[in-house]
Amino acid sequence: MNDINLKLSVEEINLVLNALGNLPxxxxxxxxxxxxxxxxxxxxxxxxxxxxxxAGNKIAKVS
Incomplete structure (x- = not known):
C-alpha cells in the first residue's frame, strides 16, 4: 500500500474523524x-x- 501525506487543519481533521465515527x-x-x-x-x-x-515519547534537543 502506498502512503500519501495530506495537509489539513485541526478542524478539517475533526470533521473527518466525526464522519468516520458514523461508520461501523x-x-x-x-x-x-x-x-x-x-x-x-x-x-x-x-x-x-x-x-x-x-521522537516517540521523548523530546530530543537538536544541535
Whole structure:
C-alpha cells in the first residue's frame, strides 16, 4: 500500500474523524487510530521550541 501525506487543519481533521465515527467501528478503527496518533505527534512537535523535536515519547534537543 502506498502512503500519501495530506495537509489539513485541526478542524478539517475533526470533521473527518466525526464522519468516520458514523461508520461501523470494525471498518474504521485502524484509520481513526492512525489519524489520532499522527495528529498528536504533530501537535506536540509544533508546541516545542525550534531546537527540539519529538521522537516517540521523548523530546530530543537538536544541535
Amino acid at each position: 467501528y470494525i471498518q474504521v478503527h485502524n484509520v481513526i487510530n492512525k489519524i489520532q496518533v499522527q495528529g498528536k505527534t504533530q501537535l506536540q512537535e509544533s508546541e516545542l521550541p525550534e531546537d527540539q523535536h519529538y
